[in-house]
Amino acid sequence: xxxxxxxxxxxxxxxxxxxxxxxxxxxxxxxxxxxxxxxxxxxxxxxxxxxxxxxxxxxxxxxxxxxxxxxxxxxxxxxxxxxxxxxxxxxxxxxxxxxxxxxxxxxxxxxxxxxxxxxxxxxxxxxxxxxxxxxxxxxxxxxxxxxxxxxxxxxxxxxxxxxxxxxxxxxxxxxxxxxxxxxxxxxxxxxxxxxxxxxxxxxxxxxxxxxxxxxxxxxxxxxxxxxxxxxxxxxxxxxxxxxxxxxxxxxxxxxxxxxxxxxxxxxxxxxxxxxxxxxxxxxxxxxxxxxxxxxxxxxxxxxxxxxxxx
Amino acid sequence: xxxxxxxxxxxxxxxxxxxxxxxxxxxxxxxxxxxxxxxxxxxxxxxxxxxxxxxxxxxxxxxxxxxxxxxxxxxxxxxxxxxxxxxxxxxxxxxxxxxxxxxxxxxxxxxxxxxxxxxxxxxxxxxxxxxxxxxxxxxxxxxxxxxxxxxxxxxxxxxxxxxxxxxxxxxxxxxxxxxxxxxxxxxxxx
Numbered sequence: 001x002x003x004x005x006x007x008x009x010x011x012x013x014x015x016x017x018x019x020x021x022x023x024x025x026x027x028x029x030x031x032x033x034x035x036x037x038x039x040x041x042x043x044x045x046x047x048x049x050x051x052x053x054x055x056x057x058x059x060x061x062x063x064x065x066x067x068x069x070x071x072x073x074x075x076x077x078x079x080x081x082x083x084x085x086x087x088x089x090x091x092x093x094x095x096x097x098x099x100x101x102x103x104x105x106x107x108x109x110x111x112x113x114x115x116x117x118x119x120x121x122x123x124x125x126x127x128x129x130x131x132x133x134x135x136x137x138x139x140x141x142x143x144x145x146x147x148x149x150x151x152x153x154x155x156x157x158x159x160x161x162x163x164x165x166x167x168x169x170x171x172x173x174x175x176x177x178x179x180x181x182x183x184x185x186x187x188x189x190x191x192x193x194x195x196x197x198x199x200x201x202x203x204x205x206x207x208x209x210x211x212x213x214x215x216x217x218x219x220x221x222x223x224x225x226x227x228x229x230x231x232x233x234x235x236x237x238x239x240x241x242x243x244x245x246x247x248x249x250x251x252x253x254x255x256x257x258x259x260x261x262x263x264x265x266x267x268x269x270x271x272x273x274x275x276x277x278x279x280x281x282x283x284x285x286x287x288x289x290x291x292x293x294x295x296x297x298x299x300x301x302x303x304x305x306x307x308x309x310x
Numbered sequence: 311x312x313x314x315x316x317x318x319x320x321x322x323x324x325x326x327x328x329x330x331x332x333x334x335x336x337x338x339x340x341x342x343x344x345x346x347x348x349x350x351x352x353x354x355x356x357x358x359x360x361x362x363x364x365x366x367x368x369x370x371x372x373x374x375x376x377x378x379x380x381x382x383x384x385x386x387x388x389x390x391x392x393x394x395x396x397x398x399x400x401x402x403x404x405x406x407x408x409x410x411x412x413x414x415x416x417x418x419x420x421x422x423x424x425x426x427x428x429x430x431x432x433x434x435x436x437x438x439x440x441x442x443x444x445x446x447x448x449x450x451x452x453x454x455x456x457x458x459x460x461x462x463x464x465x466x467x468x469x470x471x472x473x474x475x476x477x478x479x480x481x482x483x484x485x486x487x488x489x490x491x492x493x494x495x496x497x498x499x500x
Contacts, residue, residue, distance in 0.1 A: 028395065
């Protein structure tokens with residue numbers, strides 16, 4: 001594997017290989033004195049974040065450092081991006097400076113694909129850490145890892161993705177990945193927050209959260225992305241919360257074994273009630289922990305083999 | 311199966327070096343040697359941990375532990391140590407899948423660790439295993455047990471317990487067959 005740009009087309013075998021590697025890495029690091037593996041010694045990983053992020057950037061940085069890669073963080077403020085340098089020139093500069101892997105987050109959908117195209121004839125790998133409203137593949141992989149931990153396997157499992165699907169790259173990446181791994185996905189959202197063409201996705205669609213919860217093995221709550229909204233998508237936050245928020249009453253509608261996921265950052269009281277976020281069914285901190293192991297696994301699959309320049 | 315003879319060459323050019331019975335006897339002899347060299351039956355015996363290197367070192371470590379318990383009455387701890395992340399040739403081939411790592415309860419600090427592998431060849435696996443052990447703790451000493459030593463070392467490494475010394479040509483391939491993976495025990499030279 002040279003790049004990780006999307007979970008679309010990743011395939012069941014490749015996805016399972018990455019998740020298995022993540023499991024083994026977690027096992028290998030368990031209870032050890034030195035949390036550092038020599039595997040990526042001498043490799044340079046650059047994170048390039050054009051959008052705010054806490055957990056994704058930090059967990060990529062930790063993942064790289066635990067595998068002994070040199071990790072350098074570039075943000076749009078404090079770099080030449082602020083002077084108006086294009087994404088392409090910044091990427092070529094980082095590649096020329098010796099980056100083996102560029103991890104990019106960008107507000108424009110497709111940015112990571114463009115970057116991979118510009119770096120086609122080099123050995124530099126590209127990881128998409130979130131591009132606009134398009135994809136966030138490592139988030140989907142860590143969600144799948146968390147669900148495998150809690151549920152054993154995803155085959156035949158039912159997962160509801162609830163909320164602002166329209167603006168969510170997490171939802172898109174999860175739809176591809178979870179269905180490839182054998183899960184049945186239901187999207188639950190008001191019609192205004194569903195993308196056009198959703199009827200062609202391999203999912204069921206519902207507008208009624210209460211009707212869907214009883215049969216689910218997991219429910220993934222999405223944040224309402226106010227920063228990407230330009231019009232009125234629902235009457236008020238309060239009304240959205242009443243219609244689609246996961247509150248204590250709705251938690252009781254879920255089967256007892258069901259897992260509650262949230263990709264973060266959470267808006268407590270909006271899409272998820274505080275008591276639900278802190279309940280034993282919530283796996284939100286496990287998601288963050290798995291995020292480090294999954295990103296280590298991704299770096300392993302991208303960097304620990306012979307060079308690919310295709 | 312019954313007609314298989316030690317030393318016989320089959321039509322494919324494979325030569326059986328050890329039969330299933332030979333493997334069992336060899337493992338038993340190695341268990342006796344480990345008991346003797348580590349003074350496991352003495353009252354002041356050290357804590358011995360057998361760490362099998364996947365894939366085939368892992369079942370060998372389990373078998374040795376069972377034999378040691380049978381002969382000495384002492385339970386030794388065992389675990390598995392995957393060395394893939396410590397290999398020096400990861401960039402010379404396709405992505406290698408990782409194997410299981412499982413340390414015994416209580417870890418390896420101040421224990422006498424015996425690394426167990428099927429074939430000792432270049433010594434690079436053992437070099438990687440020593441690096442991996444160092445990250446997991448600080449054993450009081452480390453020894454090495456291998457079923458077959460086929461020579462051609464590329465590093466200054468030797469085994470403390472050798473089941474069978476087998477002079478080979480570099481182009482030959484030594485294959486250890488184990489019930490757990492291959493349906494039968496044996497050692498074959500290809």
